[in-house]
Amino acid sequence: xxxxxxxxxxxxxxxxxxxxxxxxxxxxxxxxxxxxxxxxxxxxxxxxxxxxxxxxxxxxxxxxxxxxxxxxxxxxxxxxxxxxxxxxxxxxxxxxxxxxxxxxxxxxxxxxxxxxxxxxxxxxxxxxxxxxxxxxxxxxxxxxxxxxxxxxxxxxxxxxxxxxxxxxxxxxxxxxxxxxxxxxxxxxxxxxxxxxxxxxxxxxxxxxxxxxxxxxxxxxxxxxxxxxxxxxxxxxxx
Numbered sequence: 001x002x003x004x005x006x007x008x009x010x011x012x013x014x015x016x017x018x019x020x021x022x023x024x025x026x027x028x029x030x031x032x033x034x035x036x037x038x039x040x041x042x043x044x045x046x047x048x049x050x051x052x053x054x055x056x057x058x059x060x061x062x063x064x065x066x067x068x069x070x071x072x073x074x075x076x077x078x079x080x081x082x083x084x085x086x087x088x089x090x091x092x093x094x095x096x097x098x099x100x101x102x103x104x105x106x107x108x109x110x111x112x113x114x115x116x117x118x119x120x121x122x123x124x125x126x127x128x129x130x131x132x133x134x135x136x137x138x139x140x141x142x143x144x145x146x147x148x149x150x151x152x153x154x155x156x157x158x159x160x161x162x163x164x165x166x167x168x169x170x171x172x173x174x175x176x177x178x179x180x181x182x183x184x185x186x187x188x189x190x191x192x193x194x195x196x197x198x199x200x201x202x203x204x205x206x207x208x209x210x211x212x213x214x215x216x217x218x219x220x221x222x223x224x225x226x227x228x229x230x231x232x233x234x235x236x237x238x
Contacts, residue, residue, distance in 0.1 A: 009210075013228055014078045014134035016210070019085075019168055021139035021158040022178025027194060027219055029083055031178075032136045034221035037078040041066055043087035053077065060095035060120075063088060067128055079134040085125075086139050089164045092121045114163065122167045129171050137168060141177070141204075156204040174198065175207040178219055194219040 014035065020028050032038065033052045040047060040054035041063065047054055057063050070080060082088055093105055096117045105113025129135050139158035146153050156177065158165055169175065177197040185191040197206045198213040212231025217224055 012134075013225065015132075016173040017129045017135040017137070017171055018174045018176060019137045019139065019158065019172045020176045020178065021205075022141050023180075024140060026178045026180070028138050028178055029081075031219060031221050031224075032079075032081045032083065032138060035079045035134075037076060038081050038136075039070070039075075039077040039079070040081045040083055041088075042083055043091065044084055047083070057088070057091070060088075060091040063091065064124065067124060070133070071127075071131055073132075077133065079136060080128060080131075081136040081138065082128070083136075083138040084140065085137040085164075085168060086159050089117075089121055089160060092124070093117045096120060118163045118167060121164060125167065126171060137172065139168075153202065155202070158205065169205070169207075173209045174213075175205055177204050177206045179204070181216070196224065 014037075020032060022028055029040075029047060029050060033040070033047075033050050038052065040052050041057050042054045043057045043063070055066050057066060069075075070077070096113065097103065097105060097107075100108060100113070100116075102108055102113070105117050107113065108116070125137075139160060141156050142159045143154050144157055146155055158168070160168060175198075179195055179197055181193045181195045183191050183193070196217050196219050197204060197215065198208045198217065199215045200207050210228070210231070212228050213224075214227060214231075217227055
């Protein structure tokens with residue numbers, strides 16, 4: 001049935017799909033743990049210092065089972081954190097290889113293995129994103145070299161393989177790059193500030209479809225939430 005009214009923009013962070021990525025130990029998981037209603041689907045170790053609700057995920061089948069349980073809605077969680085989405089993709093590849101009894105997706109007919117993995121990965125992430133909960137995807141960062149019309153450039157991007165990276169980038173509302181910003185203090189010593197970068201750059205991957213956020217913000221959830229709430233959705237970008 002065709003709609004009779006426009007869909008209003010979602011104005012709560014818990015309604016959005018967000019990619020949070022950056023160097024190891026910078027505080028990505030800590031930031032994602034701040035909503036008290038968050039459930040971590042933990043595909044790797046690293047949450048020992050945090051008091052969070054978590055479901056350890058060791059295989060793609062376990063992730064599918066967790067997603068099915070979440071989808072039933074018989075819980076109080078409002079935000080799902082997949083930490084990390086990188087490991088989830090590896091589990092997806094292992095799942096497809098086991099299903100077709102091969103050691104690597106390249107062992108299948110040309111391109112078929114990679115297509116099967118990417119289709120399954122997209123299917124499950126898209127299903128999670130469409131649930132009535134916020135979705136935080138956590139990834140690490142890496143410098144990669146890209147070929148452009150004017151030559152090669154080095155850019156900081158999530159550590160996902162290229163096809164998986166494009167799947168994730170296409171579905172998220174925000175790409176938040178966690179970084180260290182250095183400046184000179186009044187005493188001449190270097191001051192290091194942990195920040196989130198939210199706008200596109202030639203040096204790194206970032207973006208904010210809501211248009212609510214400043215270009216750089218402290219890596220602090222309370223500060224972030226205040227800026228998001230105060231921001232004007234009228235400035236949103238596609």
